[in-house]
Amino acid sequence: MTSEPPSPPPRRRPGGRTSRIRTQVLDAVRAELGERGYDGLTLDAVAARAGVHRATVYRRWRDVGGLLTDLFEATGDDDWQPQDTGSLQGDLAALNHENQAAMTARPSTAAALIAASFRSEEAARGLRRLWEDRYARCEVIVSRAVRRGELPPNTDARRLLLAATAPLYHQLVLLRMPPDPGLPEHAARAAALAASAGAFATSPADDA
Amino acid sequence: MTSEPPSPPPRRRPGGRTSRIRTQVLDAVRAELGERGYDGLTLDAVAARAGVHRATVYRRWRDVGGLLTDLFEATGDDDWQPQDTGSLQGDLAALNHENQAAMTARPSTAAALIAASFRSEEAARGLRRLWEDRYARCEVIVSRAVRRGELPPNTDARRLLLAATAPLYHQLVLLRMPPDPGLPEHAARAAALAASAGAFATSPADDA
Numbered sequence: 003m004t005s006e007p008p009s010p011p012p013r014r015r016p017g018g019r020t021s022r023i024r025t026q027v028l029d030a031v032r033a034e035l036g037e038r039g040y041d042g043l044t045l046d047a048v049a050a051r052a053g054v055h056r057a058t059v060y061r062r063w064r065d066v067g068g069l070l071t072d073l074f075e076a077t078g079d080d081d082w083q084p085q086d087t088g089s090l091q092g093d094l095a096a097l098n099h100e101n102q103a104a105m106t107a108r109p110s111t112a113a114a115l116i117a118a119s120f121r122s123e124e125a126a127r128g129l130r131r132l133w134e135d136r137y138a139r140c141e142v143i144v145s146r147a148v149r150r151g152e153l154p155p156n157t158d159a160r161r162l163l164l165a166a167t168a169p170l171y172h173q174l175v176l177l178r179m180p181p182d183p184g185l186p187e188h189a190a191r192a193a194a195l196a197a198s199a200g201a202f203a204t205s206p207a208d209d210a
Numbered sequence: 211m212t213s214e215p216p217s218p219p220p221r222r223r224p225g226g227r228t229s230r231i232r233t234q235v236l237d238a239v240r241a242e243l244g245e246r247g248y249d250g251l252t253l254d255a256v257a258a259r260a261g262v263h264r265a266t267v268y269r270r271w272r273d274v275g276g277l278l279t280d281l282f283e284a285t286g287d288d289d290w291q292p293q294d295t296g297s298l299q300g301d302l303a304a305l306n307h308e309n310q311a312a313m314t315a316r317p318s319t320a321a322a323l324i325a326a327s328f329r330s331e332e333a334a335r336g337l338r339r340l341w342e343d344r345y346a347r348c349e350v351i352v353s354r355a356v357r358r359g360e361l362p363p364n365t366d367a368r369r370l371l372l373a374a375t376a377p378l379y380h381q382l383v384l385l386r387m388p389p390d391p392g393l394p395e396h397a398a399r400a401a402a403l404a405a406s407a408g409a410f411a412t413s414p415a416d417d418a
């Protein structure tokens with residue numbers, strides 16, 4: 003793996019040829035990763051699948067690390083927002099359902115990217131940034147619940163989100179158990195109950 | 211990676227030469243994994259570090275997968291039990307403290323084994339069995355709490371243990387965040403509060 007970063011692919015011309023090639027290449031990276039995993043990911047296979055000249059792929063993305071870095075950047079560069087269902091438990095359950103669906107799709111890009119993060123420094127960095135951005139976007143779930151009076155204002159949003167979402171990933175990725183269809187709702191309910199009981203209050207007064 | 215399983219190393223003579231060699235070799239595997247990770251793990255390096263003839267290592271363990279399979283077997287073959295602190299929250303916090311200490315040791319065999327499980331089928335299988343055994347042993351935490359009257363008898367032990375322990379692994383392994391010294395206690399408290407609020411009751415009557 004090279005330590006020199008690949009030249010950043012130009013990507014500010016939506017609809018242009020550059021942008022079209024990037025879309026084709028990153029779609030091919032997703033498909034190759036999902037089907038073959040990190041070990042099967044090569045620039046030649048990506049170029050062939052994308053129908054893009056291999057010299058273009060080598061010049062713009064340089065190596066597998068460059069492809070992964072750009073894939074994470076493109077994945078995070080969307081307008082995703084958590085669903086607004088009208089209740090804390092509903093919002094957390096919707097988030098867990100989305101996560102479980104992404105992790106159990108066949109093939110699953112999400113699962114392949116997590117696996118790749120144990121193989122490639124670029125993937126580990128890209129995934130860390132992506133999670134960080136996603137958890138930040140999810141904080142609105144907590145602020146909405148505070149506005150509705152479901153939670154006290156001093157709720158630690160990050161710890162509440164961690165409690166609600168971690169069980170599903172732990173079970174699928176680390177324990178490698180089959181998906182439990184009831185877990186998205188169940189983990190959301192447990193986190194919401196703990197939150198109502200003051201488990202995520204941050205001030206010492208509320209933390210007794 | 212060979213698909214043929216390695217010949218099982220003979221290991222029923224505690225204190226004998228066979229047992230001593232196994233201990234030396236598995237200690238060397240732990241050290242090599244912790245220092246160099248899966249990519250640096252070779253039978254030659256393990257033999258050299260263990261001070262055991264490489265022909266012996268090749269004959270008994272065959273390949274890296276054989277070493278990992280035996281390491282997981284040896285790791286699970288202990289008398290580990292969760293601490294009995296006298297309360298549900300205390301027991302869960304003690305468990306989380308142990309897990310966080312194991313994951314943040316430098317080098318950490320636990321972290322190296324998790325990373326290896328994304329590289330080797332043998333490691334993935336070994337880790338799955340090890341987790342399964344550990345969670346089964348931890349169910350006593352819940353049955354003690356039921357006996358003390360802290361929890362209703364129909365508590366889903368596995369889901370409660372998952373809720374209590376998942377946040378720590380999620381944060382360290384998947385989100386790759388620095389260890390949060392308050393998280394072991396905090397996640398234990400959140401799970402215990404959710405349990406008190408009926409989040410892990412299994413019968414429909416208690417699940418309203």
